[in-house]
Amino acid sequence: MGDERGSLIALEENHNVPFDVKRVYYIFGTKIGVRRGYHAHKHLKQLAICVSGSCTFMLDDGTQKQHIELNSPTHGLLIEGLVWREMYDFSPDCVLMVLASELYDENDYIRVYDEFLKALAS
Numbered sequence: 001m002g003d004e005r006g007s008l009i010a011l012e013e014n015h016n017v018p019f020d021v022k023r024v025y026y027i028f029g030t031k032i033g034v035r036r037g038y039h040a041h042k043h044l045k046q047l048a049i050c051v052s053g054s055c056t057f058m059l060d061d062g063t064q065k066q067h068i069e070l071n072s073p074t075h076g077l078l079i080e081g082l083v084w085r086e087m088y089d090f091s092p093d094c095v096l097m098v099l100a101s102e103l104y105d106e107n108d109y110i111r112v113y114d115e116f117l118k119a120l121a122s
Contacts (some may be wrong), residue, residue, distance in 0.1 A: 025100070
């Protein structure tokens with residue numbers, strides 16, 4: 001939303017963010033050609049918003065892969081369930097903000113793709 005002064009986006013948990021927000025982080029200054037992510041989460045829900053610039057997400061549910069470009073601060077990408085994610089094609093001005101449903105917990109990560117596939121099968 002905005003007017004002649006500029007734009008404003010409000011993020012409200014359990015309204016336009018469909019979970020309680022326990023953690024917010026952002027990625028910036030990513031070097032050209034770098035891919036990030038390479039993991040899935042067992043329980044975490046995330047809402048990713050490119051507040052500046054652009055990047056692309058590859059989401060893999062074990063059956064199909066989707067490539068989704070984020071390039072507007074007015075759109076977010078909700079990631080929930082057991083989904084492998086990779087981020088790439090970061091523009092030089094990219095600032096990727098992520099809202100998370102839980103605090104950081106290394107035990108929630110699956111960092112090996114074959115283990116991700118095994119978790120899907122069980």
